[in-house]
Amino acid sequence: MASNAPASRSDGLHYLSLRDAIAARITAGDLKPGDKLPSERRLQEDLGVARGTVREGLFQLEAEGVIYRRDRSGWYVSPPPVVYDPTRWEGFMSYVEAQGRIPATETISANAVAADPLLADVFSRPPGSPLYVIRRRRYVDGRAVLVERLVVDAALAPDLLRFSFDQSLTSILKTEYGITVARNQVSMQPCALTGFEAEALRVKSGLPGLALQRRSYDAQGRMVEYDHEHWRHDAVRISVDTRVR
Amino acid sequence: MASNAPASRSDGLHYLSLRDAIAARITAGDLKPGDKLPSERRLQEDLGVARGTVREGLFQLEAEGVIYRRDRSGWYVSPPPVVYDPTRWEGFMSYVEAQGRIPATETISANAVAADPLLADVFSRPPGSPLYVIRRRRYVDGRAVLVERLVVDAALAPDLLRFSFDQSLTSILKTEYGITVARNQVSMQPCALTGFEAEALRVKSGLPGLALQRRSYDAQGRMVEYDHEHWRHDAVRISVDTRVR
């Protein structure tokens, strides 16, 4: 029994022992962000437990954001999260860069659409009003961390689609249209990444994530951007600093 | 076969079929918040799959916040989350009540301590300064949804421990000490509930959660409260409304 009891405790729970053992190797610096873990079958042999038990321990670490998987490639140590302040309007590109990380953006699609009743209500426009819908995938250090769907009022930013959205939309709106944001309404909720989002982020459906919705208004109270973001749960930390109302 | 079709049928993946079947029963209103699901062995028989496969499907729904488990009792349909605006300083009790839910608070411990170097730094006091540390568990409709550790500067709220913390600390600080909060610094991150938090919330270690840290300052910029909260991930939705700086 418990032949070479690894590290932390007389748990008796094998999957938690595995969890602790790997967590210890990471905090000790033996395994660094980006490093690949031994394969499940390798760990199974080393520890003398069933593969299901190994996976149970790995799932724990995944839920903690300590490791992540690349489908059918292996398990890797997670890099640290980026800090995101949704009350600021500096875009993704600048705050990721400011944290010493390498941001990248990829446009999945960009279309002109007519407002459906829901979007019409959000934008306080009649149904059928012209809007732009942009879908993007964004990366930190080469890892896809979020997918977003942006909606912009075509009346405020006519002919927006002639620009490339692989850079900052923030600066396009500012320099090309003179639009700045005065107010943000942000809400967020832990979620599971499924369907389109899971596929776009190349994660297994059901992985925990963070769903974030942002409405940005200019000084006149006009809706500028309506944004839905789905983040990998291990890639972001939210920070907000505010005056109390 | 790209699979963002939510159709429960042709998946081939048994655990996703189970997921879809139960999700459908919930959205149809066949199963309502608080209802208990059939036992795992019952589902196993009904669907003719192995128990591990049943559990896989249940874990998906759990990650989505759709269902939750009570240890060794069964699986239940999750109630809707409460909305939390960390920029407001109305306490837990009032905003939960305002949403038509029943809040409750239970004090786990309340102690006077001397500031360790870390807390001394946070409070800008010399190490050893007197502080109060309060641990509480909070409920919505009878379900434990968060545990918190509050730290208050004893110099601002002398003799605080004579009060009961099973009600609102907010109102104690306001009515008894004339303290109001002018600024909040909040940060939050998806996490796994483990150890003390998992035990206090009576969830299995490793369940996803939301870790939230709040620093509250009064108009003079003095630290009033330093708070760490650990929420069940399915119990809360964060909403923030701010002017852009």
Added chain:
DNA sequence: GAGTGGTCTAGACCACGGG
């Protein structure tokens, strides 16, 4: 004491990634 979920075993085949 009966029923529930929690843990674990020892296999198996499949689908996809990457050399």
Added chain:
DNA sequence: CCGTGGTCTAGACCACTCT
């Protein structure tokens, strides 16, 4: 192609809850 994780089976015993 081989190695990887992804899915699945069919059992087992334990720890706890509930009544």
